[in-house]
Amino acid sequence: MFQRFMVFCHTLALAKLYFDKGGVIELRYEGHKLRHEYKYYINESVYYTLRERFRYVLKMDENTKNEEGYLISSLYFDDINHSAMREKIDGSRFRKKFRIRIYDRSDSLIKLECKAKYDSLISKESATLTRQEYDRILNDDYDFLAQREERVCKELLGYHHTKLLSPVSVVEYVREAYVAEEGNVRITFDKNISTSIFGLDMFDEELALSEILPPGIMVLEVKYDDFIPKAVLGLLQIAMTEKCAISKYVLCRNKNARVRYNG
Numbered sequence: 390m391f392q393r394f395m396v397f398c399h400t401l402a403l404a405k406l407y408f409d410k411g412g413v414i415e416l417r418y419e420g421h422k423l424r425h426e427y428k429y430y431i432n433e434s435v436y437y438t439l440r441e442r443f444r445y446v447l448k449m450d451e452n453t454k455n456e457e458g459y460l461i462s463s464l465y466f467d468d469i470n471h472s473a474m475r476e477k478i479d480g481s482r483f484r485k486k487f488r489i490r491i492y493d494r495s496d497s498l499i500k501l502e503c504k505a506k507y508d509s510l511i512s513k514e515s516a517t518l519t520r521q522e523y524d525r526i527l528n529d530d531y532d533f534l535a536q537r538e539e540r541v542c543k544e545l546l547g548y549h550h551t552k553l554l555s556p557v558s559v560v561e562y563v564r565e566a567y568v569a570e571e572g573n574v575r576i577t578f579d580k581n582i583s584t585s586i587f588g589l590d591m592f593d594e595e596l597a598l599s600e601i602l603p604p605g606i607m608v609l610e611v612k613y614d615d616f617i618p619k620a621v622l623g624l625l626q627i628a629m630t631e632k633c634a635i636s637k638y639v640l641c642r643n644k645n646a647r648v649r650y651n652g
Contacts, residue, residue: 450566584641
């Protein structure tokens with residue numbers, strides 16, 4: 390309870406307090422619900438143990454096509470000062486990050502997203518792009534965003550004009566996701582995390598990718614609204630030993646820099 394109160398105090402200046410119909414406290418920022426997010430590095434042994442346990446208690450995400458999960462590709466943006474990367478490394482408590490995300494390398498769903506983080510709380514807003522709009526952004530044409538009603542579109546346009554925000558890195562991984570309705574819990578295993586070395590077009594069939602973590606190491610992410618049910622929390626104890634300030638984007642940018650320097 391004390392920890393939750395402290396988080397509330399940290400975000401009070403940015404967030405507004407709401408009560409749902411059941412009288413439950415809910416924090417929102419700019420109309421978007423704030424959720425808790427924690428990340429952990431795990432090895433294959435922990436992964437297989439958790440995976441086996443989850444199948445008796447949790448449901449697999451409805452987007453999962455097979456037991457291994459689904460492919461996520463994200464094109465991340467940064468400005469000329471590398472602010473998104475520097476703010477993460479410096480541990481800035483409040484920050485935003487823009488990306489375009491697709492699934493299984495298909496253009497049937499292309500999402501422009503802005504993920505905002507406030508300490509351990511996150512919110513996300515998004516808008517759907519067409520393949521033509523995606524191509525225009527890759528060709529440094531952002532003007533069409535002024536005609537879009539979604540705030541995330543107008544924000545990206547503004548950041549592009551004022552800070553020269555532009556695509557810098559592709560991050561790709563296989564996500565295996567499990568959910569629990571109580572607490573709106575979502576637990577994911579992000580496997581085979583890779584980054585593009587030179588190209589930025591996620592639909593390029595010849596896009597060269599390089600894995601960023603040692604073999605057998607992956608990222609466990611835990612997201613929830615207000616609490617984690619006891620049954621689920623008990624299953625996670627094996628992995629929730631030490632929270633890590635993990636950013637797949639920063640890991641990939643560092644990998645890009647090393648490969649280019651050595652190349």
